[in-house]
Each structure stands twice: as C-alpha cells, then as structure tokens.
Amino acid sequence: MVDGLDADAYDALVTAAETYRAALVVRLAGEAGLRTEEITRVAPRHLHEAESGAGARLLAVPAAEDREREDGDGAPPADIDERIDRETVVPASLAADLDRYATSEGLGADDPYVDVSPRRVQMIVRETAARAANRTDAAPEERVTPSALRKTFARRHLVDRDVDPRAVRDAGGWESLGTLDPYLDPLDGEALAAALAVDAGADADATVGRTGTTVLPGFEALTESGPSDPVAAVAAGLTEADRWTEAWFARRAVGGERVEIAATAGVDRATLAERDVSARGPWQDAIADEAPVSTDGRQETGGRPAVAVPAAYEGAVHGALCVVAAAADPVDDAETRSLAVLGRCLGRLITADRWRELLHSDAVTEVEFRATDDGAFLARASERLDCRIELASTVDVDDEVSRAYLSVDGAGPQEFATVVEEVRGVSDFRVIETREDGCSASVRLAGGSLVRALIDHGATVRDASAADGRVRVVADFPEGTNVRPVADGLRDRFAGVRLASKESVARSPRTESALRDGIADRFTDRQWAALSAAYHGGYFDWPRGSTAEEVADAMDVSSPTFHNHLRKAQRALLDGVFEEDGDRASREDGRIVGADE
Numbered sequence: 271m272v273d274g275l276d277a278d279a280y281d282a283l284v285t286a287a288e289t290y291r292a293a294l295v296v297r298l299a300g301e302a303g304l305r306t307e308e309i310t311r312v313a314p315r316h317l318h319e320a321e322s323g324a325g326a327r328l329l330a331v332p333a334a335e336d337r338e339r340e341d342g343d344g345a346p347p348a349d350i351d352e353r354i355d356r357e358t359v360v361p362a363s364l365a366a367d368l369d370r371y372a373t374s375e376g377l378g379a380d381d382p383y384v385d386v387s388p389r390r391v392q393m394i395v396r397e398t399a400a401r402a403a404n405r406t407d408a409a410p411e412e413r414v415t416p417s418a419l420r421k422t423f424a425r426r427h428l429v430d431r432d433v434d435p436r437a438v439r440d441a442g443g444w445e446s447l448g449t450l451d452p453y454l455d456p457l458d459g460e461a462l463a464a465a466l467a468v469d470a471g472a473d474a475d476a477t478v479g480r481t482g483t484t485v486l487p488g489f490e491a492l493t494e495s496g497p498s499d500p501v502a503a504v505a506a507g508l509t510e511a512d513r514w515t516e517a518w519f520a521r522r523a524v525g526g527e528r529v530e531i532a533a534t535a536g537v538d539r540a541t542l543a544e545r546d547v548s549a550r551g552p553w554q555d556a557i558a559d560e561a562p563v564s565t566d567g568r569q570e571t572g573g574r575p576a577v578a579v580p581a582a583y584e585g586a587v588h589g590a591l592c593v594v595a596a597a598a599d600p601v602d603d604a605e606t607r608s609l610a611v612l613g614r615c616l617g618r619l620i621t622a623d624r625w626r627e628l629l630h631s632d633a634v635t636e637v638e639f640r641a642t643d644d645g646a647f648l649a650r651a652s653e654r655l656d657c658r659i660e661l662a663s664t665v666d667v668d669d670e671v672s673r674a675y676l677s678v679d680g681a682g683p684q685e686f687a688t689v690v691e692e693v694r695g696v697s698d699f700r701v702i703e704t705r706e707d708g709c710s711a712s713v714r715l716a717g718g719s720l721v722r723a724l725i726d727h728g729a730t731v732r733d734a735s736a737a738d739g740r741v742r743v744v745a746d747f748p749e750g751t752n753v754r755p756v757a758d759g760l761r762d763r764f765a766g767v768r769l770a771s772k773e774s775v776a777r778s779p780r781t782e783s784a785l786r787d788g789i790a791d792r793f794t795d796r797q798w799a800a801l802s803a804a805y806h807g808g809y810f811d812w813p814r815g816s817t818a819e820e821v822a823d824a825m826d827v828s829s830p831t832f833h834n835h836l837r838k839a840q841r842a843l844l845d846g847v848f849e850e851d852g853d854r855a856s857r858e859d860g861r862i863v864g865a866d867e
Contacts, residue, residue, distance in 0.1 A: 275300070275414070275422045277430075283414065286402035290371055295384055295394045297364050299419035302329055303442035304358070306388045306416045314372045315379040317365060327365040328357045331443065334830050353830070358441040392416060424450060445794045484513035485608040492615055500619050501581075501589075502533040504612070508593055509536040513605075515574070515596035518542065519581070520553040521589030522755045529553060532589065545570045553578040553590040560587055562610045564601050577601045579613035581620060587759065588620045634746040637729075637753050638771040639720065641741040641764065647693035647713075648676075649766075653739030654689055657681035657708070661734035663806045664721050665799050667826050672715045672722055675806035679708040686711065700824060702808040702815035710815065712807060712824060720764050724756075742770075749774060793842055799825065800835035801843070 275283065280300055287293035298304045304312070311332045320326040333355040360368070368383060377383070384391065392415060399414035423442060427433040428450065435450050444450060491507025492500060505517040516536040520529040528548045531539055547553070551570040552563035556578040564577040575595040581588045591613050595601060601609075642649055648659050657680030664672045678686055683701045690699045690713055698714035720743055721731050729745040736742070747753055757769040793801070803825055808815020816824075822832035 275418065280422055282402045282405070283398060286405055287398050288401065290367075290374075291384060292394050292398050294364075294367065294371060295391055296398060296419065297367070298384070299395070299416040300422045301364050302358050302360050303420055303423040304331065304416075305420065305443070306391050307334065308332075308355075308443075309384050309391050309416070310382055310386060310388055312384075313380050313382050314368070314377055317360065317368055320359075327360045327362065329360045330354045330357050334834055353828075356440060356443050358443075395419065445796045484511045484605055485612060487511050488609075488612050489615070492612065492619065499533070500616060500623070502535075504591065504616055505533050505535040513596060514593045516572075516592075516594040518547075518592050519589055520547070520551075520557070520578075520592060522557055522587075522758055529557070529589070537594075545572070551578070551592075552576065553592050556580045556590040556592075557587055562606050562613075564606060566600050567598075574598065575600045577606055577609055579606075579610045581613045581617040588617050591616060634730075634775060635749055635751050635753060636771075636773055636775045637745055637747060637757075637769060639724075639741075639743045639745070639757070639760065639767055640770045641720065641743075641767045642739060647690065647696045648736035649739050649741045650693065651681075651686060651689040652736040652741075655681040655685050657686075657737075659736040661721060662710075663802055664715075664719060665803045665806070665825065666722070666795075667714070671826075672719055673712055673803065673824055674715055674719065674721075675702075675710070675712045675803075677708070677710050681708060683709040683711060698824070700816070700820070702806075703811075710808065714824075720760065720767060723760055723763065729756075793839055794835075797835045797839035797842065800832055801839035804836055 284293055284296055284300075287296055295309060298309045298312070299306075308331050311334075312329060316330040316332065318328055318330070320328050331354065333353040371377075371383065372381075386394075395414055395416055420442065424438060424444075427438045427441075428435060438444075439450060485508070487507040487510040488504050489507075491503040501519045505519055508514050508517040514536070516534075518534040518537065519532045521532050522529055529551075530548065531542055534542065542548075547570045551568070552565050555561075555563045557580060560580045560582055562577060562579045564575070565571060566575050567573045568576070571594045575598065576593060578590045578592040580590055591609070593609065648661075651657070652659055657678055659679075660677045662675045662677055664674050666672055683699075683704055686709065687699045690696050695716045696713050697716070700712045701709060702712060703710040720741070721734050724731055724743065724745045729747050731743060731745045733742070733744040747756075753769065753772055757767075760767045800821075803821050804810060804816075804818075807821045807824065809818065809821050818832060818836075819829050822829045825832060827835075
C-alpha cells in the first residue's frame with residue numbers, strides 16, 4: 271500500500287503552519303484532495319452548499335485553462351465560460367476556515383484563496399513540514415509534498431472511513447479505480463465476506479452470515495495462493511465450507527464446443543467424465559455469456575443445485591469456476607453475487623500471472639495469427655489497393671473504441687479513405703503525412719480489434735501488418751501458455767482469424783528496454799495514451815503531422831485535458847532520463863518539482 275500521513279503526523283503538520291494561508295494549503299490538499307495547481311485556482315465562488323442538504327459543502331475545482339485561448343496577459347478571455355473539472359466535498363471545519371479567511375482578507379468572489387504560484391505552494395508545504403519536524407516526534411518526515419497529502423486524503427477515505435472507491439476517485443480527480451489500487455491494503459477473507467455479502471429485506475443478517483461462511487474460504491484461498499496455482503487453491507478452499515461438496519474449474523478446450531477440467535476438489539476427474547461435464551453444463555454458458563449461470567439440479571451436477579461463474583478480466587475469459595451444493599437448498603442471489611466477484615478476482619489474478627510470466631521469462635511462445643476475412647478492413651484495403659499496411663500503434667479511446675495508427679505503402683490517402691468508408695465499424699479517417707509512395711494515417715475502430723484482444727489476453731504484440739488481402743499478427747505469450755483457447759475465442763469474435771504458427775523462442779532483447787521499464791509505472795493509462803497518440807499522430811514531427819487539437823479530438827477529449835495528460839507524461843518521461851532512482855525530491859539548489867499526477 272502507498273502510505274499517506276497518519277492522523278498524528280497530519281495533525282502535527284497542520285498545527286505547525288505558520289500562517290492561516292499555509293494551513294489552508296495543507297488542508298486543501300490533505301482534506302479536499304486538491305492537486306498543487308488546483309490549490310491556486312479555487313476561489314470563494316467555488317464553495318457552495320450541496321443541493322441534497324445535510325450541511326455538506328462542495329468545492330468546485332476549475333479545470334486548467336487552454337493556453338491557446340488565453341489573452342496576451344495570460345488570463346482567460348472574459349467571454350469564455352469557466353470549465354469545472356470536478357467537485358469535492360469539503361469538511362465543515364475547513365469550509366468554515368475558508369469563509370473566515372476570505373472575510374479577514376477581504377477576498378472577492380473571484381479572488382483565489384491561495385494567490386501564489388504552484389511552486390510556492392510546494393515550498394509552503396515543505397517549509398511547514400520542516401517546522402513540524404522540529405516541534406514534535408509525531409511530525410512527518412521533513413520531505414512532504416502535496417502529492418503525499420493527496421495520498422493522505424485517499425487513505426483517510428478509502429481505509430479509515432471505508433468510503434466507496436468510486437466516490438474517492440471522482441472527488442480526487444483520479445483517472446480510474448485502478449489508480450487507487452496502491453492506496454488499498456488487500457482485504458482478508460473476513461473483510462471480503464463482510465463487504466460482499468449484502469442483501470435487502472428482513473433476512474439480511476442471515477444472508478450475510480451464510481454467505482460469509484460459504485464463500486469466505488474461496489477468498490481466503492485466493493489471497494493466500496500468491497503466484498502458485500490459484501485455480502486449484504480456490505476450488506479446494508470452497509469445498510472446505512459445508513455448503514459445497516464439489517468445485518472445479520472448466521476452460522474452453524480445443525474447438526471451443528467442449529471444456530476441459532483444469533482443477534477439481536471434492537470430486538475426481540473420472541466421475542466428471544462419467545457425467546460428461548466436458549460437453550454440457552451451465553459452465554458452457556458462463557464462459558460464452560460471461561455471466562453467472564445456476565441450476566437447481568442436473569445430471570452433470572449429480573442432481574444437486576450448482577452455479578458457474580466466469581473467471582474473466584478485461585475481456586479475457588479464462589474459464590468458469592463451478593460449485594455444487596452439498597444439500598438440496600438452491601443457490602441464493604447473495605451467494606451467486608459473491609461467487610461472481612470471486613470469479614472476477616480469480617480472472618484478474620490469472621491475467622496478472624500471465625503478464626508477470628511474460629515479463630520475467632527467458633523464453634516466450636511466439637504465435638502468428640492470420641486473417642483473410644473480407645470484413646477485416648486492413649485485408650480488404652491491402653487487396654483492393656495492392657498495398658502494404660503496417661499497424662504502428664493502437665490507442666484506447668474508451669472500453670469499446672480504439673484509434674489505430676497506420677503506415678501505408680503503395681496507396682495514397684484518397685484511395686485508402688474510399689475503402690475505409692465502405693467498412694462497418696471503421697470511421698474518422700485522418701491523414702497524418704502524405705508520402706510519394708504512400709501515407710501515414712489513423713482510423714477509429716469500434717467494437718474492438720484483434721490486436722487489442724491479444725493485449726487483453728496478456729500478450730505482447732510485436733508485428734501487425736496486411737498485404738495481398740491477408741492480415742498477419744505476431745505476438746508473444748508467456749512460455750507454456752495454452753494458446754488454443756485464446757485462438758478459439760478470437761475466432762469466435764473475429765471471423766476468418768486462424769492460428770498460423772506457434773513456437774517457443776528465446777526472448778528477444780529488443781523486447782526489453784531499461785529506459786521504458788524504469789519509467790513505465792510513472793504514467794497513468796490516460797497519460798500513456800496521450801503520449802502515444804501524440805507520437806504516432808505526428809505531433810512531435812516538424813512540421814507537425816497533427817495539431818494538439820486534432821490529436822485531442824481523435825481521442826475524444828478536450829484540448830485542455832489532452833494538454834494536461836501530455837504535459838504530465840512528458841514530465842514523467844524526462845524525469846526518467848534526467849533523475850537518478852526516480853527521485854523527484856528537491857535538488858541542492860532548492861528547486862521543487864513533481865506536481866502530483
């Protein structure tokens with residue numbers, strides 16, 4: 271877990287503030303979750319009562335102004351409406367202090383509470399921390415930044431107060447729920463059961479107690495399995511509860527119409543073979559529909575109630591976790607929901623294990639997929655135009671839409687645009703560069719892509735190209751990966767895709783970059799997407815292949831949002847080049863860097 275300040279250290283920091291303004295700086299970061307630059311933008315008019323009442327006060331956080339829309343003196347034009355990035359709840363005591371400070375200082379509605387530069391804000395926090403360190407043993411370490419105070423904000427709400435992570439994400443302006451993962455300690459089985467076993471009605475207490483005892487062992491096994499076989503551990507854990515007499519894990523077999531049993535507990539494989547569970551059962555539908563499926567009793571489950579839940583993560587379905595009840599009592603909704611969450615956790619762990627294996631293995635399984643379906647627009651374009659197309663990069667726009675950056679040799683942009691217009695799910699063709707023998711361009715892909723699906727399955731895509739009406743994609747999986755189920759799933763989703771070859775090869779040294787490995791964890795997903803889109807969109811070329819507004823529009827974000835993500839990504843990139851050990855602390859000359867992300 272990434273720690274913020276504990277309660278004593280934070281109180282010591284606030285107490286050590288030398289001025290009213292310094293205390294507000296610390297509290298706006300630590301209790302309202304504001305970033306360094308945001309502290310300098312909020313004013314009295316941004317603080318207002320929540321419409322729902324209950325005495326809550328909300329602070330509207332203004333977005334960074336687009337530099338290209340500012341007047342010559344650096345201020346935004348008066349006729350441009352202010353953009354609000356988000357709202358955050360302000361504790362009553364902080365709201366009262368803000369009101370008192372505005373009154374005592376005679377601030378107008380538009381005057382910032384903290385009218386200093388972002389760098390000065392960082393210095394105020396550092397100076398206050400140094401003062402606290404000299405006063406009490408409970409003080410924080412001297413080197414405290416607004417970023418550490420935002421971590422304190424996240425920790426207080428997520429851990430100490432058990433606030434819904436979605437509310438914390440929106441209040442603090444984090445990119446995604448995944449960004450908050452480092453702030454959370456892993457829950458033990460008891461905590462998971464208490465969090466997940468909820469039901470409405472008079473029998474809520476009984477439902478919580480029952481679910482806690484029937485599904486809890488599965489969560490405990492998952493948290494204790496570590497990098498070992500989590501599938502077998504979860505199955506064995508579930509059968510420790512009196513509720514379940516059997517548990518097994520089914521995954522799609524070669525051909526996709528049958529399943530194979532990867533792990534069992536409470537029943538042997540011979541018995542499952544006699545029941546013909548490989549050919550039929552609710553686990554087939556759970557895998558196909560990616561949703562829980564229950565039954566009150568079938569021949570495949572020995573006539574007893576059972577439920578199957580998918581083990582999936584980010585579109586990759588690894589199989590289904592199946593449990594059979596020991597008695598005739600049907601599986602209730604609360605149990606099904608808890609088992610479904612257990613399946614998602616299991617799917618995420620399987621995916622993480624695959625990524626880990628790929629990162630650390632000396633050898634990889636190299637696979638080549640080919641597609642000739644006429645619906646694949648790259649195949650169609652390469653055949654009709656007699657050209658070669660290479661996929662340089664794909665950038666996620668949202669969960670269902672990607673933008674593909676292409677290099678075309680042998681066809682001009684107008685010819686290529688004509689083909690794109692005829693293909694369903696492909697749109698918004700944009701030319702980046704025109705060459706004598708081709709062009710660079712980007713297109714919007716709806717409904718997913720083969721490359722994105724492979725990445726979601728834990729693969730590293732090394733080459734993707736199209737020529738003579740055929741698409742060729744080469745990807746690396748961790749050594750020993752069973753790629754047949756992946757291939758079957760891709761064939762079901764993308765018509766015409768087939769597995770052309772598979773072989774074990776030594777890991778290419780080109781796949782390892784010390785620079786990228788050293789700074790990869792500095793980027794958020796959106797910062798990396800902005801940097802990648804800008805690079806492949808020609809934003810850094812001279813002359814530029816795309817303007818910032820064009821790249822932002824291609825990503826479906828505003829220009830200020832794109833600039834915000836890009837600037838932070840560039841900063842992280844340069845930090846990795848110029849700073850040793852990723853240290854963003856102040857240098858000997860007193861320079862302060864590192865506005866929190």
